[in-house]
Amino acid sequence: MTKSDNITDIIDHVLYSQEDIQAMCKRLGKQLTADYAGKNPLVVGVLKGAVFFMTDLVREMDVVMQNDFMDVSSYGDGFESSGKVRLDIDIQADVKGRDVLLVEDIVDTGHTLKFMEDLLTKRGAKSVKCCALLNKTARRVDNVTVDYYGAMVKNEFVVGYGLDYLNKYRNIPFIGVLKQEVIDSNSNK
């Protein structure tokens, strides 16, 4: 770890400010309001990272909906995705015939989204779409569609507003690029 006690000191630079994020939520909320009017969608947040985004996003959607959460995680922690995805906590709702909107903080390799799409489709969902705050396409492996997203990001490791590194830094209110030295100091351990 770096010597700093201040979490913002682990940030190389700010990518999206709180104001930028709120503007993205408003834009996406407007679009989703139009697309999901009268559909009573089941809006499913993917724990843990998407919680922060989901709570802001759904308040920008003027649509009757139901909300639920799933916890899906890649095996192992840290920078590299293993490709193996595991369901830790399932939704309560029956998805048969429902329009499901998955809310993600980021889609990177696409492993997590593919896993959830396949699962919910198999259970009989009428439609499964994804709204992600960030879309990182550089390392995409699975053929998934991110139907709605706030912004594209380069192949940089970002933290804040729900996005973590080793389960830390989710509470930073903006999105920033993690300093390489933080990753290096942890990869030596």
Ligand SMILES: O=P(O)(O)OC[C@H]1O[C@H](OP(=O)(O)OP(=O)(O)O)[C@H](O)[C@@H]1O
């Ligand atoms: O497209 P992928 O390569 O699958 O990566 C994206 C997923 O990785 C992160 O979740 P993580 O599994 O780290 O769990 P977390 O939300 O609890 O941090 C993120 O929240 C996405 O769910």
Ligand code: HPA
């Ligand atoms: O850049 C990222 N930051 C945090 N979590 C992630 N999961 C995939 N990519 C990222």
